[in-house]
């Protein structure tokens with residue numbers, strides 16, 4: 001696959017760092033320019049033919065990278081005489097874009113991605129355009145993406161919308177695989193916006209545009225503050241660790257009594273209230289090497305208290321509340337089943353002896369498969385002996401919290417590795433243990 005890097009922006013938000021002497025993609029993060037991080041990641045994924053679209057101060061980019069020989073790639077340049085928007089240059093480099101599809105990258109994003117995995121998704125879906133999408137720490141001021149069960153993008157929810165509803169935290173990261181088909185009508189010499197003029201025009205149930213959801217690291221480094229944060233993440237090894245070609249570490253979390261206050265069987269969305277330390281705990285996980293994945297039994301569906309859709313709404317509220325606190329969950333799995341039949345109001349479709357209901361390990365194994373997780377390096381935090389039993393059944397280490405049921409359910413005779421007063425203390429313990437492990 002070939003790649004195009006859009007590096008022509010003016011970078012006005014970075015003038016305090018660049019003094020308008022450096023183009024934005026040349027701003028150093030750690031010990032090298034953003035663009036060099038990008039090119040190295042592309043190269044390491046076998047993407048070695050790259051066209052850099054330059055504009056403002058483009059000579060500095062050309063002088064620094066030249067033919068790309070030094071880094072082990074073949075670079076060509078397209079010089080935008082006047083700014084053509086986020087996609088207009090594509091009309092001018094058709095010879096370079098001779099394959100069925102190509103990668104499009106913006107020059108102010110730091111990423112470390114298993115690109116072959118995304119490419120396999122793109123070809124398997126026969127996608128017109130594949131967007132890298134993920135939860136981020138500020139969904140409330142981000143453009144959100146609405147995907148169907150198949151991963152197809154059916155709508156966008158603009159950050160300018162006044163949101164009076166709960167929403168999933170799924171954000172467009174600005175990293176694309178585009179088919180030549182979807183780019184064929186881009187006019188020459190006119191400004192073209194990738195989202196507005198190309199992607200938005202194809203929305204709906206047969207958009208053919210797909211969202212590739214991933215937990216890998218990709219962040220906009222377009223302001224001085226963000227550059228600082230990305231530099232810290234690089235230094236701490238978080239950026240490289242989250243590449244899905246490597247085994248992931250995960251902190252699995254129970255929901256009720258751990259992340260939100262235990263309040264019986266929860267089916268009334270208004271009763272969902274976060275545990276006091278939950279957002280801070282997630283902040284610690286989000287800035288570490290660990291993923292944060294919820295594993296929860298929700299027999300409210302099987303028992304007929306609410307529909308699966310109602311549970312999804314409750315989870316949208318959870319994602320919205322966490323987003324407002326600048327934190328996110330990497331994924332969430334719930335079991336809607338319950339094995340005991342014979343109640344008048346029950347929903348027979350879900351009254352089955354499934355493989356996912358804790359303490360069975362179905363959800364953990366599904367999460368491990370989906371996100372390439374090493375269970376032996378992962379943890380389970382729960383408030384019941386069922387949670388601790390589940391973790392042990394899957395070979396995880398476990399922490400019992402003293403919020404929620406605080407282990408008083410007494411269903412299994414199990415002992416957690418550690419007992420913590422709340423989820424924040426549990427996460428601090430785990431991250432401390434992780435430091436000890438890596439010192440060995």
Ligand SMILES: [Zn+2]
Pocket residue numbers: 335336337354355356357
């Ligand atoms: Zn189940």
